[in-house]
Amino acid sequence: MPDSGTLSSGKPVSSVRMEDVIRRRKTVKVLAEEDLPALDRSEAVKRLLELSGWAPFHRPCDESHRTADGLPGIEPWRFHVLDAATCRRLRDRLPEENAGKIPAMLAAAETLILATWLPNPPAEPDGSLQVTGNLFEPTLANMEHIAAASAAIQNLLLAATSQGVSSYWSSGGVLRTEAVFELLEIPDREVLLGAVFLFPDQTGNAQVVGSKLRGRRGAPEHWARWVALE
Ligand SMILES: Cc1cc2nc3c(=O)[nH]c(=O)nc-3n(C[C@H](O)[C@H](O)[C@H](O)COP(=O)(O)O)c2cc1C
Secondary structure (H helix, E strand, C coil), rough: CCCCCCCCCCCCHHHCCCHHHHHHHCCCCEECCCCCCCCHHHHHHHHHHHHHCCCCCCCCCCCHHHCCCCCCCCCEEEEEEEEEEHHHHHHHHHHCCCCCCHHHHHHCCCEEEEEECCCCCCCCCCCCCCCCCCCCCCCCCHHHHHHHHHHHHHHHHHHHHHHCCEEEEEEEHHCCCCCHHHHCCCCCCCEEEEEEEEEEECCCCCCEECCHHHCCCCCCHHHHCCCCCC
């Protein structure tokens, strides 16, 4: 399938001011009963990934995450990327119970990015990495790993928005399960931070919905204060 080079007919990034991109980013969920066309957007997605990687990060991830047979990066996050055809195949292999709206979104998505963060190994006597059940130590280092991974995800959302691409940061629901990690060969030492759906602009008969909290945002006066010192 030819790659158009851009993900949609949205404005190219050069003509869009950063402030507009930040304001225009919003949660868009597309729920399809019938599969939307599975177009190949790999070249455009590669650019989004490259931009995501410019997020700040304070500390390299633990050596145990930099495996010879896996991904070697020092970044405290990993992005596992599924194209549209793989999304459809994953949908077919999900359990029917407790999958919620994820199957309908996998039927619509152009891309799904399972973004994980990489906890440091707990200081267990045997030194083993025990993150099963998403357990990790409440350390400053782990907090900063999560923060850096979140910044990478926000970069991804902003880069997608700048390309006119709809996005949705989901906790993941059924995608967090051991079975899905195993199926997609995601190491269980990683913790899912966001299942980021990218949707096409042509949504056919699919249902398109927004988010719950967007309209409840407060002005900065609600969450920021100027600090005064005499
Ligand atoms: C860490 C994180 C997890 C989220 N998980 C979900 C989710 O599981 N389901 C959902 O409907 N929205 C989820 N959201 C999206 C928020 O609901 C949404 O960002 C919020 O309502 C504000 O709306 P906006 O993104 O349109 O500004 C998540 C957002 C973040 C940052």
